[in-house]
Amino acid sequence: MVNLNKNIIRSVLIASYVLVIIVIISGISSVFAYLNTGADRSSMLHTKLKKIEQYIPELRWSPLNNEGRPMDELILKKIEDDYLDAWYVKILAYKTNTTLGIKDYYTDNARKNIFAFIELNTTEKVTVESTTLKHNPTLEFFSEDGQLAVITDKDVIEYKRVYKDKKLIFETKEKSTYKIIILLEDGFWRIRHFVKQKSEPFKTEPIISPVKQLNIKGINYYPQATPWNMFGDEFSKSTISNDFKIIKNSGLNSIRVFVQYDDFGGANVDEKKLERLRITLDIAEQNGLKVVVTLFDFYGDYSVLNWTLNMHHAKTLIYSLKDHKAIIAWDIKNEPNLDFDSRGKANVISWLNTMIDLVKTIDPDHPVTIGWSNAQSASILKDKVDFVSFHFYDDIQTLEIVLNKLKKTVGEKPVVIQEFGMSSYNGIWKPFGNTQKDQASYHKKAQEIIAKNNLQFMSWTLYDFEIVPKKVVGSLPWRKNAQKQFGFIDIYGKKKAAFNFIY
Numbered sequence: 051m052v053n054l055n056k057n058i059i060r061s062v063l064i065a066s067y068v069l070v071i072i073v074i075i076s077g078i079s080s081v082f083a084y085l086n087t088g089a090d091r092s093s094m095l096h097t098k099l100k101k102i103e104q105y106i107p108e109l110r111w112s113p114l115n116n117e118g119r120p121m122d123e124l125i126l127k128k129i130e131d132d133y134l135d136a137w138y139v140k141i142l143a144y145k146t147n148t149t150l151g152i153k154d155y156y157t158d159n160a161r162k163n164i165f166a167f168i169e170l171n172t173t174e175k176v177t178v179e180s181t182t183l184k185h186n187p188t189l190e191f192f193s194e195d196g197q198l199a200v201i202t203d204k205d206v207i208e209y210k211r212v213y214k215d216k217k218l219i220f221e222t223k224e225k226s227t228y229k230i231i232i233l234l235e236d237g238f239w240r241i242r243h244f245v246k247q248k249s250e251p252f253k254t255e256p257i258i259s260p261v262k263q264l265n266i267k268g269i270n271y272y273p274q275a276t277p278w279n280m281f282g283d284e285f286s287k288s289t290i291s292n293d294f295k296i297i298k299n300s301g302l303n304s305i306r307v308f309v310q311y312d313d314f315g316g317a318n319v320d321e322k323k324l325e326r327l328r329i330t331l332d333i334a335e336q337n338g339l340k341v342v343v344t345l346f347d348f349y350g351d352y353s354v355l356n357w358t359l360n361m362h363h364a365k366t367l368i369y370s371l372k373d374h375k376a377i378i379a380w381d382i383k384n385e386p387n388l389d390f391d392s393r394g395k396a397n398v399i400s401w402l403n404t405m406i407d408l409v410k411t412i413d414p415d416h417p418v419t420i421g422w423s424n425a426q427s428a429s430i431l432k433d434k435v436d437f438v439s440f441h442f443y444d445d446i447q448t449l450e451i452v453l454n455k456l457k458k459t460v461g462e463k464p465v466v467i468q469e470f471g472m473s474s475y476n477g478i479w480k481p482f483g484n485t486q487k488d489q490a491s492y493h494k495k496a497q498e499i500i501a502k503n504n505l506q507f508m509s510w511t512l513y514d515f516e517i518v519p520k521k522v523v524g525s526l527p528w529r530k531n532a533q534k535q536f537g538f539i540d541i542y543g544k545k546k547a548a549f550n551f552i553y
Contacts, residue, residue: 105138106317107181107358108365112188119192126189129199129232132239137182140164144178145355147171157233160241179354180210183361183404199239201230207252209354209404218396225252257410259417259436264378266342266466266506267553268304269297274513274541278522280307281314281326290330293512294337296539301553304340304378306468306508309367311349317359319366327367331376340378342468342508343371344421345405347384348521352393352401360401361408372413379416380409381468385423385441387430399430406434421468425452429459437506441469446495453503464506470496471510474546475535479528490547497551509552513537 109130114121132155139151147168152161171177184207191200204227212220226249231242273293276284297305307330314323327343334341345364371377382405386398402420409418417436422428428440438460442449449467457465472492476483484492493509500507514537523529538549 105134105141105181105355105358106362107134107137107183107185108361109134109185109187112186114189116189117191119194119196121189121192125196129201129239130187133187133201133230133232133241134185136241141180141182141355143168144171144180147177154238155240156244157235157240157242160244163244175215177213177216178210179213180208181354181357183207183209183358197234198242199232201232203228203230209357209400211354211400221396221400223252224249226250254407256434257414259410259414261417261436261464264417264437264464264506266304266340266378266508268302268306268340268342268508269552270469270508270511271297271305271307272511272513272515274515274537274539277513277515277517278308278310278519279313280330281323285326287329287333291333291337294333294339297512298337298339300549303338304342304508305334306342306344306381308344308347308384310347311345311360311363313348314363314367317362319363324367324370328371328374331371331374335374335376339376341376342379342381342419343367343377344381344384345409346382349383350389350393352389352397357401357404360405364405364408365412368409368412372416377416379437380413380418381421381439382406382409382418384421386420387427388423402431403434406431419466419468425456428456428465432460432463435463437464437466439466439468442467443470443472446472446492446499449496450499450503453499453505466506466508467500468508469510470507471536472548473532473535474514474548475532477531479531483532486546486548490551493548493551497553509538510536512539514540514546516541 111126111130114126136155139155143149143152143164144167149161149165149168152164156164184205185203186205187201187203189199190202191198193199206226206228208224208226210220210222210224211218227247229243229245229247232239233242234240271293272278272280273286273289275286275289276282294305307327309327314320331341345367346360349360368380382402386402389398406418406420419435419437419439420431422430422440425440425442428438432438438456440456442452444452449470453465453467472484472489474484474486474489476485496507496509499505514535516534518530518533520530523533537546538552539545
């Protein structure tokens with residue numbers, strides 16, 4: 051028994067010793083790993099600054115003709131990356147009134163002014179939301195030892211919002227020129243001097259795109275089997291081709307399709323889905339249909355910090371598609387006024403204003419509109435859009451009254467009723483809903499008003515759907531089931547009575 055107890059004690063001591071050794075080795079390994087990663091700026095910043103995900107303003111270098119040492123393209127790219135990172139951390143610092151990352155992108159001399167500005171803003175309860183949209187840097191000088199560079203960044207387009215006690219007190223868009231000196235330290239280019247040489251308000255002249263050929267008599271389109279997922283893995287050219295033939299043969303001349311921002315990859319546009327959108331335009335052209343492309347569908351984050359990502363997304367799409375013969379117009383956003391309460395009306399309108407300018411700069415040949423959810427909001431930015439679009443799902447008897455009131459507000463600007471329709475659902479979740487006969491009467495009256503007022507239109511929608519995603523109308527069954535039966539063709543492929551009044 052004594053020997054047994056000794057063996058047990060000996061085993062416990064040995065196990066304890068081994069455990070202590072493991073803990074010590076683990077601790078030493080952790081310290082070693084920490085010391086070896088101390089130069090990793092992403093760890094010091096507690097975040098990885100990937101501009102493709104966070105901040106990608108347009109940047110165009112002037113042709114290299116600098117004094118001093120000739121510049122290598124790889125070195126120039128490294129300077130560009132660190133320079134934009136420096137802008138980003140400063141923007142973030144002024145938004146949050148914290149100094150995270152400043153030491154990694156600015157030398158002691160340059161960071162003093164930034165720290166002082168943050169300290170003052172913190173005291174005054176002021177925050178600044180900002181971004182830059184465009185940079186035009188010129189490399190003026192590159193030292194012989196490759197350790198110093200002088201840059202002039204001309205006509206930097208900056209957007210700023212200033213808040214005090216979380217209330218917006220100032221909003222501006224500026225065009226500025228900066229002189230920057232940067233030093234190579236520890237393998238990174240850090241800003242030594244950052245001086246604004248001049249600045250002036252930046253205003254864009256409205257670009258008026260042609261609307262003479264605008265004659266929209268169309269319909270909002272999703273394939274019946276894949277609504278709200280038109281460009282996914284079940285994308286079918288034959289289905290779309292057959293549907294477009296039905297639309298064309300009905301007398302309509304156009305369709306409206308939707309590009310969902312996140313579904314298309316956000317700033318990194320999904321090339322497969324972009325190609326499927328291009329194929330859709332090809333099929334439309336083959337069938338004699340024009341296409342209104344709605345951008346930023348299901349996108350609701352209008353924060354200034356993300357503007358460059360949104361712009362990168364839009365530029366990719368529009369540069370790729372603007373010369374396609376099927377395009378008739380760009381719709382900036384579907385029903386943005388529904389985000390007024392949750393995101394702030396001023397924020398949404400500023401974002402829309404910026405995106406309109408971007409789209410028109412890239413493609414001045416196609417008109418631009420905004421798909422407002424009602425006529426009451428449709429006059430917002432009326433002087434920036436080329437035609438006014440609104441959606442209408444109220445009592446059809448009031449359409450003409452609403453239309454006349456809107457026309458008084460927008461003057462001679464062309465008006466399109468971009469969505470309208472009636473569900474024929476009257477099942478268990480809505481026993482007193484409308485019938486297919488009611489739906490037909492609705493569209494008959496709608497077309498009478500459209501003809502009388504020479505109104506352009508796009509009805510909702512070609513098909514009834516078996517499935518409506520939760521993100522469209524939520525999960526309440528009476529809403530989801532009603533949304534399923536707005537179509538002119540039922541789930542069995544049979545034309546409903548309303549089809550007689552599709553046009």
